Amino acid sequence: MTDSSKSPDAIASQLAHDGALVTDHLADYFDAMTSPATQLVEAMRYACLNGGKRIRAALCLSAARLAAPDDKQAFEGALMAASALEMIHAYSLIHDDLPAMDDAETRRGKPSVHIAFDEATAILAGDALQTEAFCLLSAPSSVLPSDRALRLVHELSVGSSASGMAGGQMLDLMAEALATSGKGFGVAETEQMQAMKTGALIVASPVMGAIAAGASDKLVSDLRAFATPLGIAFQVADDVLDVTADTTKMGKPVGRDKDQGKASFVDFYGLEGAKTYAHDLVQQSCDALAGYGAGANTLQMIAKFVINRSY
Amino acid sequence: MTDSSKSPDAIASQLAHDGALVTDHLADYFDAMTSPATQLVEAMRYACLNGGKRIRAALCLSAARLAAPDDKQAFEGALMAASALEMIHAYSLIHDDLPAMDDAETRRGKPSVHIAFDEATAILAGDALQTEAFCLLSAPSSVLPSDRALRLVHELSVGSSASGMAGGQMLDLMAEALATSGKGFGVAETEQMQAMKTGALIVASPVMGAIAAGASDKLVSDLRAFATPLGIAFQVADDVLDVTADTTKMGKPVGRDKDQGKASFVDFYGLEGAKTYAHDLVQQSCDALAGYGAGANTLQMIAKFVINRSY
Numbered sequence: 365m366t367d368s369s370k371s372p373d374a375i376a377s378q379l380a381h382d383g384a385l386v387t388d389h390l391a392d393y394f395d396a397m398t399s400p401a402t403q404l405v406e407a408m409r410y411a412c413l414n415g416g417k418r419i420r421a422a423l424c425l426s427a428a429r430l431a432a433p434d435d436k437q438a439f440e441g442a443l444m445a446a447s448a449l450e451m452i453h454a455y456s457l458i459h460d461d462l463p464a465m466d467d468a469e470t471r472r473g474k475p476s477v478h479i480a481f482d483e484a485t486a487i488l489a490g491d492a493l494q495t496e497a498f499c500l501l502s503a504p505s506s507v508l509p510s511d512r513a514l515r516l517v518h519e520l521s522v523g524s525s526a527s528g529m530a531g532g533q534m535l536d537l538m539a540e541a542l543a544t545s546g547k548g549f550g551v552a553e554t555e556q557m558q559a560m561k562t563g564a565l566i567v568a569s570p571v572m573g574a575i576a577a578g579a580s581d582k583l584v585s586d587l588r589a590f591a592t593p594l595g596i597a598f599q600v601a602d603d604v605l606d607v608t609a610d611t612t613k614m615g616k617p618v619g620r621d622k623d624q625g626k627a628s629f630v631d632f633y634g635l636e637g638a639k640t641y642a643h644d645l646v647q648q649s650c651d652a653l654a655g656y657g658a659g660a661n662t663l664q665m666i667a668k669f670v671i672n673r674s675y
Numbered sequence: 676m677t678d679s680s681k682s683p684d685a686i687a688s689q690l691a692h693d694g695a696l697v698t699d700h701l702a703d704y705f706d707a708m709t710s711p712a713t714q715l716v717e718a719m720r721y722a723c724l725n726g727g728k729r730i731r732a733a734l735c736l737s738a739a740r741l742a743a744p745d746d747k748q749a750f751e752g753a754l755m756a757a758s759a760l761e762m763i764h765a766y767s768l769i770h771d772d773l774p775a776m777d778d779a780e781t782r783r784g785k786p787s788v789h790i791a792f793d794e795a796t797a798i799l800a801g802d803a804l805q806t807e808a809f810c811l812l813s814a815p816s817s818v819l820p821s822d823r824a825l826r827l828v829h830e831l832s833v834g835s836s837a838s839g840m841a842g843g844q845m846l847d848l849m850a851e852a853l854a855t856s857g858k859g860f861g862v863a864e865t866e867q868m869q870a871m872k873t874g875a876l877i878v879a880s881p882v883m884g885a886i887a888a889g890a891s892d893k894l895v896s897d898l899r900a901f902a903t904p905l906g907i908a909f910q911v912a913d914d915v916l917d918v919t920a921d922t923t924k925m926g927k928p929v930g931r932d933k934d935q936g937k938a939s940f941v942d943f944y945g946l947e948g949a950k951t952y953a954h955d956l957v958q959q960s961c962d963a964l965a966g967y968g969a970g971a972n973t974l975q976m977i978a979k980f981v982i983n984r985s986y
Contacts, residue, residue: 397837397838398838399836399837399838399842400842400846400867400871401837401838401841401842401843401845401846401849401871403845403849404837404841404842404845405837408837455802459798459799459802462798464793464794464795464798465795465798482775483775484775484776484848485845485848487770487773487775487798488770488841488844488845488848490802491766491770491801491802491805491841492836492837492841492842494802494805494806495805495832495835495836495837495841496832496836496837498809498828498831498832499829499832499833499836501828502825502826502828502829502832503829504826504829510821510822510825511821513825514813514821514824514825514828515813515815517809517812517813517825517828518810518813518814518815520809521806521807521809521810521813522810524806525710525803525806525807525810526708526710526712526715526716526719526803526806526807527708527709527710530712530715530799530802530803530806531710531711531712531715531803532712533799534712534714534715534796534799535711535712537795537796537799538712538714556711560711560712
């Protein structure tokens with residue numbers, strides 16, 4: 365299963381392969397849901413199966429392969445972790461797009477959930493996707509031993525919490541207010557905010573894959589060191605794309621971060637400076653796994669893909 | 676600790692005692708949070724420490740006392756479960772009050788979270804409270820063994836899910852649309868919706884307390900049989916209060932359910948019929964624990980309190 369080739373084509377095909385695995389797993393999961401609230405389940409499905417690069421899932425599955433190559437049961441557990449991560453990511457996008465938040469009418473080239481359905485349904489679909497992520501991880505039928513499953517619940521909840529993703533979104537909203545009031549929001553505050561908003565879940569991704577696969581504490585800790593700069597690099601690359609990409613390819617309006625007065629790494633470092641910074645961060649990421657040889661190639665290639673993507 | 680006296684005063688004082696325990700536990704928990712997103716934590720705290728009857732917490736703690744009297748460690752675990760339940764309940768109220776949902780400007784006599792803060796903060800505070808409930812239950816420092824903690828995560832997530840609380844809120848919103856379109860929403864649909872919206876978390880409450888305390892499967896199952904009719908009774912009593920109580924005592928506008936075209940048990944059964952129905956349901960609840968003697972008195976008295984309360 366592990367593709368350790370270093371060509372960009374190989375990594376794109378690995379991402380597509382892992383993305384399809386998780387998408388199928390999620391589709392099966394939604395098919396098995398029996399709630400009479402059919403509109404809610406439809407909105408959850410719409411948000412979760414609406415494309416997306418599945419970077420978090422790929423990081424999770426690749427880390428599991430590094431931790432326990434050829435262990436099918438470990439991989440099954442990691443697939444659950446990957447699905448839970450993508451549910452949390454999808455929930456965060458639904459809520460971020462709401463009128464009271466970023467007010468975005470499209471996502472991945474399609475109407476946002478509150479446009480395709482309505483605002484109340486979007487709020488509830490986000491809520492229920494978050495719940496479902498924890499429901500999935502704690503299912504009694506799971507292949508995961510209780511102690512591993514509980515650690516996954518904890519990693520995912522810490523990553524999504526007021527100290528992680530939700531707190532980062534709050535700081536991002538405050539940053540807009542600070543920018544508008546002329547007080548500004550410096551590079552340190554922006555980096556902290558992005559480490560929480562995007563970084564925390566990016567860090568949780570390989571860590572959860574490794575835990576699901578029964579990795580050593582050393583590997584879990586090295587994967588944290590790998591993913592922490594990657595989380596920032598991810599956002600720096602997003603800021604670069606917000607300036608350079610076109611709306612069609614991104615599937616969402618570009619240039620709007622600047623219009624909204626949002627702090628951007630491009631503002632701080634300039635376009636070329638931001639690109640160099642992203643490159644340096646990814647180098648730090650790759651170095652953190654240098655001791656693992658070819659087994660870490662896929663994770664390192666995903667890190668490089670993150671800053672070289674054009675969408 | 677167990678107060679098995681049958682007087683209404685004794686049960687009120689038991690509820691106040693358990694409520695204070697959980698409120699203190701929650702306050703300590705928020706004090707220990709270190710997120711730089713201070714406004715978010717403030718809104719979470721505001722929502723969670725804003726009064727409330729703590730019925731779910733009391734059901735949880737009372738079930739733990741029934742399962743393992745005088746077991747302090749079991750009680751500590753149940754206190755965590757009770758706090759997690761109250762966090763989920765608080766999150767659901769924040770989101771239910773949002774303009775796109777029930778559009779309620781007051782809650783427990785004070786401004787709703789989106790009024791006291793703003794809409795974006797309210798959405799995020801609900802999101803983060805849900806996350807924190809799972810974070811708390813899965814904390815590595817917990818007194819709970821992994822398998823029990825994982826079962827608690829599962830009970831709480833199933834109760835909050837698209838098949839439970841979130842799904843019930845969706846059906847409630849659809850019911851309004853059906854009522855407006857003249858298609859109606861019958862007593863069976865209303866009962867199913869309420870069993871999900873309010874009932875699922877009411878059922879999870881004593882079940883989680885019992886699991887935290889290491890109860891037998893038989894007791895867990897009897898507590899489900901106790902709490903299932905109670906969940907409906909809770910809502911029937913709410914519908915009765917919506918007609919009979921005054922706004923000051925309720926801390927939220929009364930009579931508005933009718934104005935919003937919401938299906939009410941009072942519409943189906945009339946005021947006296949609804950009171951009788953609630954009484955019959957609570958009798959079913961109490962009967963489910965008849966075999967447990969005086970140890971079950973507190974739970975049975977809470978059930979009676981639920982339909983005799985005036986707020």
